[in-house]
Structures are given as C-alpha cells and as structure tokens.
Amino acid sequence: MLDTFENIETVRLKLGEFDSLGDTSALYEDVEIKVFGGIPNEEVLVGIHRYTKRRKEIIFGVVLDVIVSSEHRIQPPCPYFGPCSGCQWQHIDYSYQLIIKNKEVTNQFRAYAELSEINVQPTLPSPDTFNYRNHARFTVRKEGKLGFVNRITRRFVAIDDCRLMTAGINKILALLQGKVGETSQLTVRHGINTHEWLIQPIIKNPQVEIMTGQTHYRESLNNRLFRVASPSFFQVNTLQAEKLGKIVKEKCNLSSSSKVVDAYAGVGTFTAIVSEEALQVIAIEESGAAIKDAKINLTGLNNVEFIESKTEQGILNLSFNPDAVILDPPRYGCHIEVLKSILIKLPKRVVYVSCDPNTLARDLSFLVKGGYAIIDVQPIDMFPQTHHIECVVTLEPNK
Template structure:
C-alpha cells in the first residue's frame, strides 16, 4: 500500500480541467499530478493521501507522452504562465474540447456542440501582461517576469515570453536593467517591505499604441525622468502613448491604484474591434486577445440572430465591447458593469463610435437589475470566472427573455449555473467554444438558451 511521502513510478492515463493529470494505482485508486499529460511516465512523490485518491508532485519524467513536443519557450518548465506548450496547437484544441464535453456531460450537448474555434494566433496574441518584480530564489538577484509554476513568491525572468510580442519583451528588459542600475528593492509579499511591485503593459494590437504602467509602493522614490528616457529610447515597432507611475500600498498581490501620475503622454490607449474604436485605460477590462475577441463576438452575434430585437441587455459588460458590437441588432442595448471606470470608458467609446442606442449603468448586477424596467428580448451574460452570483441569477431569470446567451470563461462555473436556466424552462440550443488563450487550459464557451 502506497503511503504519504513515498516515491513511485506511474503512467498518466487521463486529464481533468484545468491541468490535472490522472493515474490509477492499486486497482482504481486515483493519483493526481498537476501539469502532467496522458501518456507520460513519471516518478512522483505522494504529498497528500485520502481514502480513494492521492496528490503527488513530479520528481522525474521517465518517458514523454507519444504526442508530446518540445516547448519553444526556454523557461516553460519553470514559468506558470503557460501549461500546454508541450502539445501541438491542434492537440491543445482537442484537449479543450475534451474538457468542455467532460464538464458539461450531464447536459447532453454532444449532438449540438460545435467544437472549439482556434485562435488565429497561437503565440504573441496577448495585448496585456502584468509582470511582477521579485527574485527567482530567496535572496537572489532582482528579476521581473511571471510567477514560478506552483509558487506565490518566486518570479521567473520572462524576457523571452512568446505569449506577448517583441515590444513587451524589449520594454521588460529595459525596465529591469533600469531597476538594477538604480539598485531598487522589490516589494516582499511576506514582509510588505520594498519598492518595486509590477510592470503592466498594454498594447493596441490593431493600432500599435502602447501604455506602460510602472507600479511601486510608497516606500521610496524612483527616478521618473530616467524611467521615461529608458522607455522612449527603445526602438519599438509600436508607439508609446503613455507612461504612468502608480503607487499601490495594498497588502494583496494585485495591481490597483492608491495614487497615479502620468509621466509621459496620456493615461490610455485605443484599439479597434471590427470598425469600432475603444479607449482602454489602465484598469478597464478589455479581452486580452484582440483578434480572438472578434472571433468570440462573431459567435455571440451569430447566436443573437439576424432578426431585429427591441431591447438587449448586456450584463457584466466591461467597457461595452459586446454591447456596441451588437448595437445594430437592437433598438436599445443596456449594459451593466461593476467597475465605474469601465462604464465611463464604455460611454466614451459609444460616443466615439457614434452609437446612440447603448446605455451603460455602473454597479453590481445583483443590485442594478432592480432598476431595469423594460423587458428584454435577449440577455447577454459574460460574468467573471466565478460565474453569476446565486442571488442575481434568479432576478435575471425573472425577466424571461426569449433567449439568453451565456459567455463563459470557466466551464466549471458554467456547469454550476446552467441548471438554473433549465429549471426555468429554457433549453440549450447551441454551444460553441472559442480559444482565446492558447498554451493555457482556459477557453471561452458560448451557450444559446431559448424557451
């Protein structure tokens, strides 16, 4: 009998969302290993043991999976930014299809599932990246990049990251060099002492406009003039539109603003979806894969149909991208978004695009739906990863539109929410996934529910 702490050899025979390789030992007892893929033979160490399952970590890979490939990124094994670079993109799409069908197997969608539409770009597709300052090991040299796989504290230098384009990599290298030259300390998450916290980069994929947000604590000062010169002197393909210095003293490891200062240019960039322009501020939500967003919204538009609707609700609307894309499909579109800055941007974007039939409300969907009086024909739901608030979902269902279109970025949350719609008398008519996040387990799934 295998015990906790024991080292054993196993073969991965299944995989579960998002990255849990499964092996079976001692009959049908399951052992779970993160970041493993079917077919791999591994030496693992048991870390947790329960009655019918165990968790383990990889000690050594004995044999690759038959379909495994060499990851093009040199830090793939250490970095937590990617999960499946060791699979071809075609195999990644098959894996995501398996995830969706496994998670939604209780809803009998096999006959109507329209598969996973792949991203036009499987690399260099991200228009935003949050890099963290830190060290790769305790008391190591300053680095800037993404969290090490499985670690809350260690940071891997990702100046070779291929999820972002060359401009991002060049800015990262230059900023890290600037920080080392000035001998700045980084903010320690345990002690809450130190200066440098994050470098957040945004780029308009269609416009080439770049916004740099340099985030520090208030525990010291930076040479702002030198920072600006360092960035502006880079030979970039895109154009720097703004450089911001944000001060954040939150104890949480999140990017937020206690105070901010524009060091150069302006505090926003613009990007385009189809023929529409969108102003993107440092904290407003905009899909991280611009080309993929147009693929996703085309699916949503297809599910809405060609008939003219009187009223359409776009709940969890962000900066109003879906609402404005769908504005030709309705006499009126009403969007609700919790982040007030995003609502302000949505209103400005609608004005910028000459769209007059979109109205945007700031507030929690749970509360704001009580202010809506018009009966919608279609309700678009694009909630955060955790899905729709259980109390909000009943209020939303009470509008009884002819159709709901649920845009889900986490299939397990979708599986939790779907029974509420079925109980109310709606049926799943169409399901299609769009891969917005190549090299990762994440995938968007669009569901059409009609009476």
C-alpha cells in the first residue's frame, strides 16, 4: 500500500466501526472519514487522500502501518492488496469476516422497528475463500496491460494474478496480458466444472492464441448444465451457488402439489432445482437473453413455464395464488410494484435472495408491514475477502 500513497500527509488515528462498504471510520479534522485496510479499535498510521466529488472535498484514509493491532489481523496473501482495492478484507481472518457480515445484516435490520428483533443466523462460510470467482472485469491501459482501477486514487494497477479469480481466469489473464490494447475493457467468465470460457470483446491481435468473442459459455450446477450468454447474470461463486440453490429449495417447503414462481428467473438456476419437487414452476424474467438461455437450460422439464415480462406484471397475471415465490432481484432490490403484487397474491411462502442488506431490509419492512412474518434469515458468504454478503430470508403471511 505504501507505494500507492507516497509523499502524502500521515496521521495516527484510532479506528471505529465498519461501514456498509467494508471500511472503518475515524475522526480527523473534526470530520468522520473512511479508512481502508483497518479493523475497529486499532491504532494505525493513516495516509490521507483528498479529492473532490460533486464540488465537495472528500477525505479518505488508507492504513500505512499498524501501531496497535487487532487480534483478527492477518497478513494479506495478495501482493496487490491495497493498491488494487478490489478486496476490502484480506487483512482480516476469515472466521471474523463471517461475524462482521452477520453484524452488517443485523445492523441494517435495526434501522426498521419492525425488523429490529429479528434473529440473524450465523453466516454460512464459502467452501473456497480464495480463487472462487468465475467472472472478471478487467480495465485495459497502456501497452494492453490488464488490471484494476483503485477506487480511492483512481490509479490503474496492472495485475498478473488475482487471488479471487479461478485458476482458469488467471491462466487466461497470463495469456492475454499485454496483448489487448485494442480495447479498454475485457470480460472473462470461466466454468470451473466445464472448463469453458467466455472472453469479450473479440481480440484481433494475432499474438493472442486463445479464442475470444464467445456469445456464451456453459457451467454445471448441481449436475445440470447451464448456458450463460454474455449479458446474462450468473452467480460468481460456483460451489457456493450450488449450496445456495439447495437452501432456496429447502426454504420453499415444497410438496408434489406446490406451484412456485421464480420471479427473477435469470438463466433458470433456481427454477431447475425447485422443479425437482414442485408440481409447477413459473419462471418470470424481463431479459430476453436470459429467457433464451433458460429455455435451453431447462429443456425437458415439462412442469416449467416461461413468462418474459416485468416481474410485477407476470405475478399479477397469474391465474392462481402461488404456494411459494422466489425473489432474487438485482442489488437495488425489488421495485415497489413487485412487492405490492406479492401482497395481492399472498403466496404461502416468500423466499427472498438478496446481495444487499440495505435494500433487503427496506423491502422486508414493506412486506412485514403488509402482513408477512419473517421465519428465517440466513446469510451466506458468496464473496470472501470482500464486504459483500448474500442473504436468504423466508417469510410467511401472518396467521
């Protein structure tokens, strides 16, 4: 980290709690600032970085040296930790990362009176804490160098090996490094079970000896093959995604007569696993590319019906009230009209899968005020070494 923050002002600070982005807080010049690379209650030497955002000066700190260390501090294994900034928590032992993530979900719930007493289960750990990520988005700079941009300094850092990415992605990175100057961004997706890959965009440099420009790749989850097109969403942690699918199926409380709605179906990962035990599954998806993938992926499942529409329209147009609805929205959560459609159809179970505790708490508050009770809250770590956390929440109508 030192080489990124040369010749800047430094100050000794005592660190406060984590914020929702994984940084600690500290008081400096009578202002609370964010500090990267710390742990609460540590005393550290901080490099001060100042920048302007929307005509307002922002002060941000980065830990340069630790004076009084937390018992949870470890040596980050990645040489790019800090200058890269893609990981927030490599300096924290993994067992404590899981505790922090549980606290973050709990803290977001406490902002709402109706959620403040909800018990949050311990965070389920990831099978792999490094080399788990199957999707990389690289920035390309001079001489075709691949890397990432520091979120604080905006400086580009060339990367030869990323500890979060799968071995397959790091192999592709090595093959492409310094050879992709014809583009400014490069996406790589890799199937750990199929060894297939997708690289976008097409690279025409004759020095590149690997195929690029694929429109899709395939990956296997729970023994089913899934085709994933370039614009389609797919969980970045394959092994943990298999566990997530099993949890969602369990929480749906299925029987052979169950009618289920997968309300943000994507390429069909949840639809596939719940179809094994349900009578009927309705897969609703707004993205045409994802629906196309899902229809291929779920070929032969005669109890699955696809609806390409906005989620709220698909739910409201159902001719029946579903036994269970799976909600797996993007990070910004459910549109208010989706939540209203749930309160109209009143499914016996709602299983809400979220990657943002803040928007999750907001949406749960609406559902609870509308007559639902929260049965279970299960955090699951899809993103080790980062502040991100997945959560599966089960709800039932109040009796």
